Amino acid sequence: MARGWLCTAMLRRCSSHIFKTVILLFVVSFLWLQLRIVNLKPDLFNSPKNHYSDPELTFFANFSAIVNSVNTTTPANLMMLSDTIEEMNSLQAVSNIEKFGPLNENDVVIVIQVHNRAQYLYALIESLRQAQNINQTLLVFSHDLFDAHINALIQRIDFTKVMQIFYPYSIQLHPNEFPGHDPKDCLRNMKKEEALKKGCNNAKFPDLYGHYREAKFTQTKHHWWWKVNHLMDGLQITKNHIGPVLLLEEDHYVAPDFLYILRMMENLKITKCPQCNILCLGTYVKSYNYAAFTKKIEIVKWLSSKHNMGMVINRTLWDQIKKCAKAFCSFDDYNWDWSLQHVSATCLPAPLTAMVAIAPRVFHIGECGVHHRGKDCSSDRVVHKVMRVLSSSSHHLFPETLTVHQSFRKPFKAPKGNGGWGDFRDHRLCCSQVKNASIDCS
Numbered sequence: 001m002a003r004g005w006l007c008t009a010m011l012r013r014c015s016s017h018i019f020k021t022v023i024l025l026f027v028v029s030f031l032w033l034q035l036r037i038v039n040l041k042p043d044l045f046n047s048p049k050n051h052y053s054d055p056e057l058t059f060f061a062n063f064s065a066i067v068n069s070v071n072t073t074t075p076a077n078l079m080m081l082s083d084t085i086e087e088m089n090s091l092q093a094v095s096n097i098e099k100f101g102p103l104n105e106n107d108v109v110i111v112i113q114v115h116n117r118a119q120y121l122y123a124l125i126e127s128l129r130q131a132q133n134i135n136q137t138l139l140v141f142s143h144d145l146f147d148a149h150i151n152a153l154i155q156r157i158d159f160t161k162v163m164q165i166f167y168p169y170s171i172q173l174h175p176n177e178f179p180g181h182d183p184k185d186c187l188r189n190m191k192k193e194e195a196l197k198k199g200c201n202n203a204k205f206p207d208l209y210g211h212y213r214e215a216k217f218t219q220t221k222h223h224w225w226w227k228v229n230h231l232m233d234g235l236q237i238t239k240n241h242i243g244p245v246l247l248l249e250e251d252h253y254v255a256p257d258f259l260y261i262l263r264m265m266e267n268l269k270i271t272k273c274p275q276c277n278i279l280c281l282g283t284y285v286k287s288y289n290y291a292a293f294t295k296k297i298e299i300v301k302w303l304s305s306k307h308n309m310g311m312v313i314n315r316t317l318w319d320q321i322k323k324c325a326k327a328f329c330s331f332d333d334y335n336w337d338w339s340l341q342h343v344s345a346t347c348l349p350a351p352l353t354a355m356v357a358i359a360p361r362v363f364h365i366g367e368c369g370v371h372h373r374g375k376d377c378s379s380d381r382v383v384h385k386v387m388r389v390l391s392s393s394s395h396h397l398f399p400e401t402l403t404v405h406q407s408f409r410k411p412f413k414a415p416k417g418n419g420g421w422g423d424f425r426d427h428r429l430c431c432s433q434v435k436n437a438s439i440d441c442s
Contacts, residue, residue, distance in 0.1 A: 078173060078175075081146055081172070081173065082168075082173050084146070085146060085166040085168060085173070086168065088164065088166060089165060089166055089168065092163070092235055092236055092237065093163070094138070094161055094162070094163050094237060095155070095157070095161065095162040095163070096157070096158065096160065096161050096162060097161050099158075100135055100136075100160055100161050103138050103161065103237055103238070103241065104136075104243075105241065105242055105243055106242070106243040106244075107136055107137060107138060107241075107243050108136070108137045108138075108243060108244050108245075108246055108259060108262065109137065109138045109140060109231070109238055109241060109243065109244070109245045109246070110128075110137055110138070110139050110140065110245075110246045110248060111140040111141075111142060111227060111228075111231050111245060111246070111247055111248070112124070112139065112140070112141050112142065112248045112249065112250060112252075113142050113144075113223060113224060113227060113247075113248070113249045113250065114141050114142060114143045114144075114145075114150060114249075114250045115143075115144055115145055115220075115250060116145050116147060116150070117250050117251060117366065118147070118149050118150050118153060119380075120250050120251040120365055120366055120383075121150060121153060121250045121251075122153055123253055123365060123383045124248070124250060124251070124252055124253055124254070124365075125153060125154075125157060127253045127254045127255075128159075128160075128254060129157075129159050130256050131254055131255075131256050131257075131258055131259055132256060132257060132259060132260055132398075133259045133260070134159055134160050134259065135159060135160050136160075136259075137160050137161070137259070138160070138161045138162075138163065138237070138238070139157065139160055139161065139162045139163070140162075140163045140164075140165060140231060140235075140238070141154050141162070141163070141164045141165070142164075142165050142166075142167065142223070142227040142230075142231075143164065143165070143166045143167065144166075144167040144170040144171070144172070144219055144223045145170065145172050146166060146172060151164070163235075163237070165227070165230060165231075165235070167222070167223045167226055167227070168226075169222060169226070169429060170219065170223075171215050171216065171219055178201075178215075178425050178429075179215060179218065179219070179222065179425070179426070179429055180215050181214075181215045182201055184200055184201050185200055185201045185202055185212065185213070186198070186200035186201065186202050186203055186206075186212040187200075187212065188211050188212050188213075188214055189211065189212075190212060191210070192206055192210065195212070202423045202424075202425065205422050205423045205424050205425075206422050207332050207417075207419035207420055207421060207422030207423075208332045208417060208419050208422065209419040211419060211420070211422075212422075212423070213420065213421070213422070213423040213426060214420065217334045217420050218334050218420065218421065218423075218426055220334070220335075220336065221333075221334050221335060221336045221339060221421070221430075222426070222429060222430060222433075224336035225328065225329070225336065225430055225433055226433045228247075228318070229322070229433045229434060229435055230433075231245065232245070232315065232318045232322075233322075233435035233436065234435055241315070242314070242315050243314070244262065244266065244279075244312050244313075244314055245312065245313050245314065245318075246262070246281070246310065246311070246312050247310075247311045247312075247313070248310065248362065249309075249366075250366075251364060251365050251366025252282070252309065252310065252362050252363065252364060252365065253362070253363045253364075253365045253383065253386050254281075254310075254361060254362055254363075255360075255361040255362075255363075255390055255397060256390070256394075256397060257361065257397040257398045258281055258310075258361035258362060260398055261281065261357055261361050261402075262279065262281060262312060262361075264399075264402050265279050265297060265312075265355055265357070265402065266279070268297060268355070268402050268404065269355055272299075272404045273299050273353070273355055273404070275350075275353050276299060276353045276354065276355040277313075277314075277316070277317045277320075277352055277353060278302050278307070278311055278312065278313060278317065278352055278353070278354045278355070279311070279312035279354070279355050279356075280302075280307045280309070280310055280311055280312070280354050280355070280356040280357065281309075281310030281311075281312065281357050281360065281361040281362040282309030282310030282357075282360045282361070282362030282363065282364065283306065283307070283309070283356060283357070283358065283360045284306060284309070284364065285360065288359065288360075288389045288393065289359070290359045290389075290393035290396035290397070291393070291396055293358040293359040294359045294393070294396040294397065294399050295399045295401060295402050295403050296358040296359070296402070296403055296405055297355055297356065297357060297358065297402050297403065297404050297405065298355075298356045298358050298404075298405050298406075298407050299353065299354070299355055299356075299404060299405070299406050299407060300353070300354055300356060300407045301351055301352070301353060301354070302341075302344060302351070302352035302353065302354040303341070304335075304337035304338050304340060304341035304415070305337075307354050307356060308337040309360075309362055309364055310360070310361065310362030320348055320349065321340070321343060321348070322434060322436060322439060323347075323439055324343045324347035324348060325430075325431060325434045325439055325441040326431070326440065326441045326442070327342060327343045327346055327347040328340065328342070328343050328430070329426075329427050329430035329431045329441055330427050331343075331417055331421065332417035332418075332419055332420075332421045332422050333415075333417035333418045333419065333420065333421055334418065334419070334420030334421045335418060338415055338417065338418060339421075340352075341414075341415050342414060342415060342417070345413070345414035345415070346414050358405075359396075363386045364382075365382045365383050365386060366382075367381070367382055
């Protein structure tokens with residue numbers, strides 16, 4: 001009997017040791033791949049300088065070649081995946097830092113929120129590659145999905161410093177429990193009376209429209225809030241950074257002069273708009289006229305539906321926003337930008353004032369996503385359109401000066417939430433991301 005127990009205990013210890021060894025080997029292999037893979041087939045990324053000449057023939061052909069040529073693996077089970085992500089987040093590895101040097105205090109940090117659209121992300125990376133002075137930045141890719149193909153794209157970046165961080169409360173890591181979808185959670189359209197009778201987890205907390213949470217919609221706001229908190233107050237390389245922070249997403253695309261315009265807007269802000277606290281490099285326009293608008297900058301009250309793309313913030317603004325964590329985390333809206341609009345209208349010392357590039361330097365190329373169903377999801381159509389716009393307008397980029405236009409618009413009321421954020425568990429998780437213990441978010 002004692003002998004059998006001893007054998008069982010030894011087997012358990014051996015299994016535990018093997019499991020830990022496998023995890024360690026995976027992490028080491030992953031980091032080795034991150035350092036070495038840039039040397040594999042570099043011609044796939046090194047497109048000609050004037051890559052707009054015939055984009056339809058080569059652009060996404062390169063993407064397909066890369067994705068199909070890289071042999072990567074994803075950990076086979078959730079425990080291994082969770083441990084891998086925890087280890088990678090704790091390492092805080094920065095690729096290419098030996099080549100490009102440390103992060104200087106006024107360098108631009110570009111943080112990119114990534115889900116699962118590798119083809120859009122490839123287009124964004126290639127547009128970043130073409131940008132002037134991109135080698136003086138730090139790219140931080142923030143993921144809510146561990147995906148082998150996406151990791152392969154990022155590990156090949158060789159034109160500036162790169163980090164990857166992984167949102168630790170993702171649906172991928174929690175598929176059958178909060179913040180994923182717990183089988184015991186209430187269904188979205190269940191009536192409250194029925195939910196209370198059934199006794200499902202969140203029966204007492206429908207949103208303001210009577211609906212219960214859907215994990216796939218709440219994740220984006222959670223990820224956005226975690227990402228900015230982690231970047232500004234968690235990562236060693238950025239937690240004391242005082243330079244500009246540009247917020248991008250996987251389905252954005254940048255112009256070659258986006259950093260040049262960002263720096264010019266920073267200088268213009270000092271003399272023309274010291275009250276401006278957000279710079280916006282992207283706007284939603286139906287047509288592009290760089291000949292008329294390339295030099296023009298508009299000063300407006302920040303509006304989430306118009307100015308949520310290519311936002312540039314700094315530590316001064318972030319210190320104000322995080323003090324409003326309770327307003328952000330408890331507002332019944334699953335959109336981070338509408339929640340920020342609520343913070344602007346109800347909590348900040350003054351509503352956000354934006355300095356906006358009328359001729360955009362950041363573009364939205366994502367035809368499909370959370371809010372776009374049933375549309376033509378051909379990822380190359382909009383990319384090619386933007387590439388052609390930039391090619392035809394290339395002689396209007398890099399203007400020598402900027403001019404300011406003050407816009408006078410009617411004041412707007414604080415927005416009513418879109419719902420989807422009534423569950424107190426979401427409020428608590430959101431509040432828990434704030435790094436500063438002195439901030440009350442309860």
